Amino acid sequence: MSMFKDIPVDVGVIYEGERIRRNDMQVELGGPTMKEKFELAKVRTPDEIEDGKVIIIGPDIKDLKEGGAYPLGILVEAAGKTLDQGLEGVIERRIHGYMNYIEGFMHLNQRYDIWIRLGKKSFQKGLNSFEYIGKVLYRLFKSELPIIEKVQITFITDPAKIKEMYPVALQEYEARDAKARGLKDEEVDKFYGCVLCQSFAPSHVCVITPQRYSNCGAISWFDGRASASIDPKGPVFEIERGEVLNAEKGEFAGVNEAVKKRTLGEVNQVWFYTAFDHPHTSCGCFEAVAFYIPEVDGFGVVNRSFKGTTVNGLPFSTLADSTAGGRQIDGFHGMSIEYMRSKKFLSADGGWNRVVWLPKEVKERVKDFIPADIVDKIATEENAQNIDALKAFLKEKNHPVVARWTAEAPAAEEAGAEAKEEEGAMVPVATAATLPIMAGGFKIILKDAKIYAKKVIVRSMKDEKKS
Numbered sequence: 001m002s003m004f005k006d007i008p009v010d011v012g013v014i015y016e017g018e019r020i021r022r023n024d025m026q027v028e029l030g031g032p033t034m035k036e037k038f039e040l041a042k043v044r045t046p047d048e049i050e051d052g053k054v055i056i057i058g059p060d061i062k063d064l065k066e067g068g069a070y071p072l073g074i075l076v077e078a079a080g081k082t083l084d085q086g087l088e089g090v091i092e093r094r095i096h097g098y099m100n101y102i103e104g105f106m107h108l109n110q111r112y113d114i115w116i117r118l119g120k121k122s123f124q125k126g127l128n129s130f131e132y133i134g135k136v137l138y139r140l141f142k143s144e145l146p147i148i149e150k151v152q153i154t155f156i157t158d159p160a161k162i163k164e165m166y167p168v169a170l171q172e173y174e175a176r177d178a179k180a181r182g183l184k185d186e187e188v189d190k191f192y193g194c195v196l197c198q199s200f201a202p203s204h205v206c207v208i209t210p211q212r213y214s215n216c217g218a219i220s221w222f223d224g225r226a227s228a229s230i231d232p233k234g235p236v237f238e239i240e241r242g243e244v245l246n247a248e249k250g251e252f253a254g255v256n257e258a259v260k261k262r263t264l265g266e267v268n269q270v271w272f273y274t275a276f277d278h279p280h281t282s283c284g285c286f287e288a289v290a291f292y293i294p295e296v297d298g299f300g301v302v303n304r305s306f307k308g309t310t311v312n313g314l315p316f317s318t319l320a321d322s323t324a325g326g327r328q329i330d331g332f333h334g335m336s337i338e339y340m341r342s343k344k345f346l347s348a349d350g351g352w353n354r355v356v357w358l359p360k361e362v363k364e365r366v367k368d369f370i371p372a373d374i375v376d377k378i379a380t381e382e383n384a385q386n387i388d389a390l391k392a393f394l395k396e397k398n399h400p401v402v403a404r405w406t407a408e409a410p411a412a413e414e415a416g417a418e419a420k421e422e423e424g425a426m427v428p429v430a431t432a433a434t435l436p437i438m439a440g441g442f443k444i445i446l447k448d449a450k451i452y453a454k455k456v457i458v459r460s461m462k463d464e465k466k467s
């Protein structure tokens with residue numbers, strides 16, 4: 001029985017985190033195959049909108065072919081005496097949470113990256129129109145955020161209309177992000193936490209600081225502040241920053257305490273400005289992943305919409321799997337594109353001087369924030385498609401990581417000599433703060449693990465198959 005009698009499926013928090021597989025989906029809206037899609041919230045004056053009105057521009061759900069993928073635009077227009085533009089990001093991010101309350105309806109990501117699936121079972125129960133989705137959104141917005149007095153919701157599936165509105169939405173996001181730039185982490189005494197994605201990753205908490213945007217790229221420090229003030233019991237909450245424990249790595253006493261509490265002790269320590277040891281956790285909504293490439297001692301970055309394989313031969317989906325789930329994985333850092341515009345972007349690891357590869361599209365987007373002396377030294381998919389080509393490119397351009405290779409080589413040789421002398425003694429071949437192992441349906445987590453081995457055999461998968 002539905003929480004709303006006139007909605008054909010159930011609506012409630014228990015459906016958050018529900019996944020709809022391709023075989024079970026009626027339709028897909030947005031997602032990786034659609035170049036242009038968006039969701040946008042705008043604050044209007046009361047006379048500009050009609051309270052409770054749901055507008056559908058283009059074919060409705062029942063008119064879409066079973067199993068097909070379609071572009072989608074969602075526009076939420078809200079009015080209220082105390083509403084202002086500073087709350088648009090907060091209202092917009094609630095679309096994700098509220099849509100996921102609907103049985104058989106999955107909403108992933110944010111802004112220009114939305115990916116929605118409607119399950120066949122819910123469609124067969126009668127969830128066949130955006131009218132229902134709009135009604136659910138309307139009621140949840142009004143009941144959960146009383147500051148909203150009027151709200152009107154528009155769904156757009158007409159490709160021509162999406163084409164027209166897409167650049168407008170991009171401009172809105174950029175203007176919002178630009179406003180949040182300039183403030184520094186050490187200038188504020190409060191950060192904000194978000195647990196909206198704990199339904200997908202229970203041990204994940206986003207900590208939003210002025211210089212580290214949320215992983216999804218949808219909540220700035222200002223949005224966090226606004227959200228926590230209008231809905232203090234909601235998913236976004238205030239964190240007293242507390243004592244600076246490590247200024248270089250970005251460790252704060254108040255953050256460790258809040259994260260420990262909100263993850264029930266699963267995560268105790270977070271370093272914001274590094275991908276090593278205690279990196280910020282990732283749910284699954286991050287816009288991009290920074291991944292360590294040991295062969296060159298540098299970082300690659302790949303964003304969600306990058307098609308094909310990255311320079312280490314892995315696609316975004318595989319790298320995202322290695323990063324997601326609320327874990328702290330050494331060398332992996334889920335993040336927003338906006339974080340790449342921050343002075344604190346992986347600053348403890350060398351910042352831009354340590355980035356060696358990223359998709360051309362991302363490079364173009366953040367180009368103005370990359371130091372001028374390094375921008376041409378960072379490879380894209382056009383310069384390097386594999387590690388050998390990357391090494392050659394970095395050498396030719398004299399990328400700063402090349403100096404690290406020469407600086408570290410003698411040390412490595414010495415270590416090799418030492419290892420020979422002590423043949424038979426066991427040295428750790430892997431260390432990790434948290435090392436999850438999946439076996440027989442169980443997940444075993446080794447904390448602060450050091451793994452010792454007498455011998456390490458590296459065999460390619462091809463050899464394995466032959467033997």
Ligand code: SF4
Nearest residue numbers: 194196197206214216
């Ligand atoms: S990615 Fe982080 S900030 Fe964004 S909705 Fe999820 S938990 Fe909140």
